[in-house]
Amino acid sequence: xxxxxxxxxxxxxxxxxxxxxxxxxxxxxxxxxxxxxxxxxxxxxxxxxxxxxxxxxxxxxxxxxxxxxxxxxxxxxxxxxxxxx
Amino acid sequence: xxxxxxxxxxxxxxxxxxxxxxxxxxxxxxxxxxxxxxxxxxxxxxxxxxxxxxxxxxxxxxxxxxxxxxxxxxxxxxxxxxxxxxxxxxxxxxxxxxxxxxxxxxxxxxxxxxxxxxxxxxxxxxxxxxxxxxxxxxxxxxxxxxxxxxxxxxxxxxxxxxxxxxxxxxxxxxxxxxxxxxxxxxxxxxxxxxxxxxxxxxxxxxxxxxxxxxxxxxxxxxxxxxxxxxxxxxxxxxxxxxxxxxxxxxxxxxxxxxxxxxxxxxxxxxxxxxxxxxxxxxxxxxxxxxxxxxxxxxxxxxxxxxxxxxxxxxxxxxxxxxxxxxxxxxxxxxxxxxxxxxxxxxxxxxxxxxxxxxxxxxxxxxxxxxxxxxxxxxxxxxxxxxxxxxxxxxxxxxxxxxxxxxxxxxxxxxxxxxxxxxxxxxxxxxxxxxxxxxxxxxxxxxxxxxxxxxxxxxxxxxx
Numbered sequence: 001x002x003x004x005x006x007x008x009x010x011x012x013x014x015x016x017x018x019x020x021x022x023x024x025x026x027x028x029x030x031x032x033x034x035x036x037x038x039x040x041x042x043x044x045x046x047x048x049x050x051x052x053x054x055x056x057x058x059x060x061x062x063x064x065x066x067x068x069x070x071x072x073x074x075x076x077x078x079x080x081x082x083x084x085x
Numbered sequence: 086x087x088x089x090x091x092x093x094x095x096x097x098x099x100x101x102x103x104x105x106x107x108x109x110x111x112x113x114x115x116x117x118x119x120x121x122x123x124x125x126x127x128x129x130x131x132x133x134x135x136x137x138x139x140x141x142x143x144x145x146x147x148x149x150x151x152x153x154x155x156x157x158x159x160x161x162x163x164x165x166x167x168x169x170x171x172x173x174x175x176x177x178x179x180x181x182x183x184x185x186x187x188x189x190x191x192x193x194x195x196x197x198x199x200x201x202x203x204x205x206x207x208x209x210x211x212x213x214x215x216x217x218x219x220x221x222x223x224x225x226x227x228x229x230x231x232x233x234x235x236x237x238x239x240x241x242x243x244x245x246x247x248x249x250x251x252x253x254x255x256x257x258x259x260x261x262x263x264x265x266x267x268x269x270x271x272x273x274x275x276x277x278x279x280x281x282x283x284x285x286x287x288x289x290x291x292x293x294x295x296x297x298x299x300x301x302x303x304x305x306x307x308x309x310x311x312x313x314x315x316x317x318x319x320x321x322x323x324x325x326x327x328x329x330x331x332x333x334x335x336x337x338x339x340x341x342x343x344x345x346x347x348x349x350x351x352x353x354x355x356x357x358x359x360x361x362x363x364x365x366x367x368x369x370x371x372x373x374x375x376x377x378x379x380x381x382x383x384x385x386x387x388x389x390x391x392x393x394x395x396x397x398x399x400x401x402x403x404x405x406x407x408x409x410x411x412x413x414x415x416x417x418x419x420x421x422x423x424x425x426x427x428x429x430x431x432x433x434x435x436x437x438x439x440x441x442x443x444x445x446x447x448x449x450x451x452x453x454x455x456x457x458x459x460x461x462x463x464x465x466x467x468x469x470x471x472x473x474x475x476x477x478x479x480x481x482x483x484x485x486x487x488x489x490x491x492x493x494x495x496x497x498x499x500x501x502x503x504x505x506x507x508x509x510x511x512x513x514x515x516x517x518x519x520x521x522x523x524x525x526x527x528x529x530x531x532x533x534x535x536x537x538x539x540x541x542x543x544x545x546x547x548x
Contacts, residue, residue, distance in 0.1 A: 044439035044473040
């Protein structure tokens with residue numbers, strides 16, 4: 001079963017929710033599409049949506065909400081769907 | 086006031102520390118772990134680390150700042166701009182801790198921070214506000230009646246909405262009658278509330294703001310700044326005073342700002358923002374409208390300092406100690422013209438993508454009548470955690486043409502290696518005849534940026 005790594009393209013602060021009062025974009029065990037946003041990274045007060053990048057099931061998030069991430073850091077793992085694995 | 090804690094970072098922290106030092110007040114810097122090497126930390130007499138890089142865990146933590154004030158023996162706090170500067174609860178917490186807050190009273194921050202309340206205060210002071218409905222309207226007949234009072238064109242906004250959704254502009258009664266039901270239905274489905282606010286739509290609006298200083302009893306104005314050159318509501322270039330403003334509009338607007346500030350017993354430096362309607366008839370009494378009041382020092386304050394010769398931050402500090410205003414209105418004169426360019430770590434050729442990173446060489450402009458407010462130095466780290474402002478290049482000239490010509494020279498001297506900046510784009514902007522003529526409004530810069538991008542895309546395909 002193909003594992004897909006969701007990578008932050010930029011350094012900044014990692015967020016699981018669109019705003020503090022909303023539900024998370026995605027939770028562990030949830031199915032997502034490739035274009036679905038799974039998190040935000042805030043850089044210099046601007047927010048960048050990070051898409052899943054592959055359709056499948058969210059296996060885990062590797063970063064806590066509001067943690068600092070580097071460019072290129074893996075923030076979540078997606079278990080690729082559709083191959084019966 | 087003997088020891089001032091500066092609850093901020095970046096260029097404004099440096100600016101405030103300098104003003105305090107000029108007055109013989111010692112200073113305390115606070116900083117996150119990411120800013121341990123920052124110039125504001127080095128420049129201050131003492132420094133206290135207040136938390137990790139994220140602003141929500143450091144510069145925005147009230148208790149951490151109060152604890153830093155206590156441990157360092159500070160007796161006053163300057164909030165700068167942004168961060169906690171317009172949070173009434175912070176001002177109150179500082180005062181409750183027995184410290185001097187450099188800014189207006191918490192109650193005034195709260196009052197002016199509430200849009201509805203601020204409009205009421207403006208009207209009480211006889212200051213014009215954008216004509217509009219106070220309550221939501223939910224049927225066509227009521228909308229038509231309201232619009233007749235407001236005057237066309239009218240903007241329809243969902244009463245429960247936000248973020249620009251459901252906003253539409255109607256030119257006349259026929260368009261209102263045909264457009265209202267759909268707009269209301271859209272609002273009902275999006276927000277569960279079909280009521281609409283109606284407000285005068287100003288097609289060619291300038292953003293002009295008046296600088297004031299008050300001591301709680303008296304208020305003076307220090308003329309106005311033109312701040313229409315914005316991208317996504319962020320100002321990029323500002324100037325003092327505003328070009329192309331009629332003398333009678335300037336007089337009425339500065340007078341209105343003083344009346345409004347007196348109405349709330351304003352004490353500190355503040356800014357009253359207005360929208361100026363360029364299309365309004367000269368005989369109209371509706372040529373400018375109050376938008377909001379900013380109860381803090383502003384990013385663009387140096388332009389006012391260069392034309393008036395008044396150190397606004399020093400005056401803020403003096404007022405905070407309880408001194409009465411040193412200026413009478415007749416003492417304040419504006420000479421020449423000053424322009425500020427906000428140089429940010431953003432790439433204008435990639436849709437203003439933030440550009441954090443390590444800086445190499447830094448070459449800052451200088452020479453006659455060029456002021457650079459910055460925190461940048463060689464080998465600085467431009468952090469992803471804070472705003473992208475690297476430097477403010479502020480240029481004075483005996484007239485606007487001279488100031489713009491000198492700006493071109495100054496901006497050409499600006500060079501940093503390692504990160505993308507907006508400096509080069511400003512030199513292109515200075516070539517624009519509409520900019521040189523002062524002929525622009527709040528939509529002009531975005532239009533220009535759109536054309537600039539389209540031209541670059543075309544050039545890219547052609548090569």
